[in-house]
Amino acid sequence: MATVTAPATGDDRAAGRPPRPRFGVGRAAAWVFMALVIVAGLFPFYWMLRTALSDNNALYAGGDSLLPVQFSWGGFERVFGLQTGQEAIDAGGAGQPIAFWRYLLNSVLVATLVTAGQVFFSAMAAYAFARLRWRHREKVFAVFLSGLMVPAVFTLLPNFVLIKELGLIDTVLGIALPSMLMTPFAVFFLRQFFLGISREVEEAALVEGASKTRIFFRLILPISAAPISTLSILTYITSWNEYFWPLMVSYTDRSRVLTVALGVFKAQKPQAGPDWAGLMAATLVAALPMLLLFLFFARRIVNSIGFSGIK
Amino acid sequence: MATRTAERARDDTRLALLFILPALIGFVVFLLWPTIRGVYLSFTRFNLLTPARWSGLDNYTRMVQDPVFWNAMGVTVYYVVVNIAIQTALAMVIAVLMQRLTRRTWLRGLVLTPYLVSNVVAALVFLWILDYQLGIGNRVLELIGLDRIAFLADSGWVIPTMALINVWRHVGYTALLIFAGLQTIPETLYEAARVDGANEVRMFRRITLPLLRPVMAVVLIVTVVGSFQVFDTVAITTRGGPVDSSRVLQFYIYEAAFSRFQFGYASAMSVALLAVLVVITFVQYRLTRAGTSDLAGGG
Incomplete structure (x- = not known):
């Protein structure tokens, strides 16, 4: 909501005070x-x-x-x-022949798997970090955050070796898996929003006997629909545009996504x-x-x- | 009732474990473990087919003696400097102008549009626009009486050209980051300056620039770290050529791993890149803190 009103007030002010000649x-x-x-x-x-x-x-x-x-x-x-x-x-x-529809489908599959998985699992973790009480919570969160320091590109080679060991080379799942479970940024982003949600609503639901799991699904997630969809859109775009990682993992049409296919088409x-x-x-x-x-x-x-x- | 709620609150540990489990697995398996393993592999000989064999510092001694590695490092730094200098200056101007002209979303949306396409798309379009024979870019140069330029086939032009292609894609995003920083500067400061008769240029130098320093430091960390990892543009357009003039570090690493199957050596060079990025981030972080304290003193 705030994001919608902020620029509007800026406009009003500009309209109310015309620029000097x-x-x-x-x-x-x-x-x-x-x-x-x-x-x-x-x-x-x-x-x-x-x-x-x-x-x-x-x-x-x-x-x-x-x-x-x-x-x-x-x-x-x-x-x-x-x-x-x-x-x-x-x-x-x-x-x-160019199996264009195949590449389109692969791109959609990868981006959808990554987005759905990453946002959902990151939201679960973010809820635990923002709302649940447990020992070492802040320490574990700090460790998660430190992951932001590792440049994405550094983990690509070892992750490729791992995906190969898992037998997932040249599969859509192999491309999606490393970013399907979390990114430090997604956890951090959602935790910030969950921290801002009023505790009173949550307390009321607890008094009525709702479990914390139920509160997460029925209360926290619906209330956070806006930031969750924003994160989902950003994740989808990032995943769709990814080139380096799918270039490593996919060899044939079976898993080739659009960005990689463009490179092949050019060649x-x-x-x-x-x-x-x-x-x-x-x-x-x-x-x-x-x-x-x-x-x-x-x-x-x-x-x-x-x-x-x-x- | 209150005690029951409190009891529940204390009893979250098992539930919390369940909730963080998938993310924790993702963190350990695909982020922490690969990071450790990347460092480990840099001390081994590893061709992917046979198990990695410990080789001590061999990869590192080879690296410091490898002229192609040093060339790649130099090319990468050159790319980053050109890319970041132009991109940051341009983004700053765009952000300030957006702030002063209109804060409407449509303008920011238009500025951001190139960011929505992949590096691959950006590289392909400019490969065509800048084509020596047929590209519209060279036709325009001819029309205004200049000589054609082999933008991506000339060893002197190739890096500045790539830097500009990626400025095209990223400048809007950077401008929006700076724009967001500008929103934190109180409007009253500008009003007071106007009352004192300050003009736009003076206000920019005396208010905007100093108050934006901490934001700029963060923006620089994010963009410099991103810029160092340049790969897509090179892989699509030149594949390192002509000769080695666009063989950036990340592309050389990729070739070592996937053309020559020297995963150990590739890992060692990755560690070197990581070290460079950590040092740069650390230095810039220190500058951020310096900027913040300046701000507190000046504001």
Whole structure:
């Protein structure tokens, strides 16, 4: 709630006290600068779309047009396997089959497993750290927090060895497992929210005979729906965009996720040069789910960032 | 009633154990154990197929004599310096402007949009935009009368180019972190300064900059540590080339492990990277504390 009202008051104040005239030129220059920043930020997205809708051979023939060169769905057709091998080669593609739907499914599976597991188990732990009384609670929490100090990249190699020993190489579960049970950040993030929940409601439920487990499921989780969904969205996006770890673990289509598939697609260079139209179509399709997610949850994601980084 | 509640409160240990068990397993198995094992493997010869054999400091002596390792370390530091300098300066300007112009969510949302795509997507788009023959970037250079630049194929350009690609993706996120820090500076300070006739530049130097120092230190720790781990962009665009000019440390580690199956040596280099990051974090943490005490004195 607070996250929604905070920016609103800022706006009201700005509206109530219009800027002084002497800032006029400065403000205009500032807006121009911000506009440039946004154009630079968004242009590559437009360029992906423009290229994806172009004919690949026409791109090579040259074309400075800001609009698609010889409009064609060919790039998307190659990504979704709608062109036969020879058609694809003629159109400037590699002609190898791309199991795009398989990669999409794998990405969805990995991100869903990671998010559901990590958020739920971290919430359980956060509840124990915030609300239950037990010996050594603070010490154990401090140990968990110290995990924040280990850069993610350091655990990748030994975790790969472990996943191999567990026989989970080249499986979706093998990619998801290491981050399915907790991250120190998720535990910390949720604990902060649980600490802020009024004890009175909890006491009342206890008096009525509810167990602490019931309180967690029926009271704490529903009350914390907002931070839990924020964390879930952030976790989902992070997991979806992960490249290094799935690159280590997956070898075949069986477990290949979209980011890794993009790298493979890029490496299958046709003779004439990269299939830019197809590659940009694939890139766009890989990025689109997160952009849609952002479209729906922009306010929540934007407002969560100060918290995740600073506090 | 009250005593019953109190009894329950004291009796939580078993329940708490149940509640933290999954997270505890996750912590021990996938974070604590790999950390210890990573350090252990750095003292062994290990090719993944036969069990690791203790080899003492062999990997470390090899590392200090390996010119490619030192080159990788240098390339990585160069990347981090360019990446962080540009990104932090730009993010600071964006954050301050957002604060002064409008705090509406839509603007922050637009600024953040590139952060939503993966490093892989960012790398591929810029590989295309900056392509020597066909990229729009080089067409624009030609249009304004400059020579084409082989951004990702020239040993002088490749690191600055990669640094800029990742600035594109991360600058909005960094700006939002700084923006959040700006919200903690009381508006009354600016009002008082305005009454005294201070202009925007003066207010930025005398109020914003000093009060933002502790926030900036935290932001720098987070972004520098992230920047040191650069891998995706290199793996997608150049795979370390031309020659070794973009062979950053993390990519060299990956090659040692997965191309040459030298897991022991790769682990030793990982430990070196970890040590660098710990030192940097520690130094920056000390600076944060210094910043905080300055703030208390000045505020």
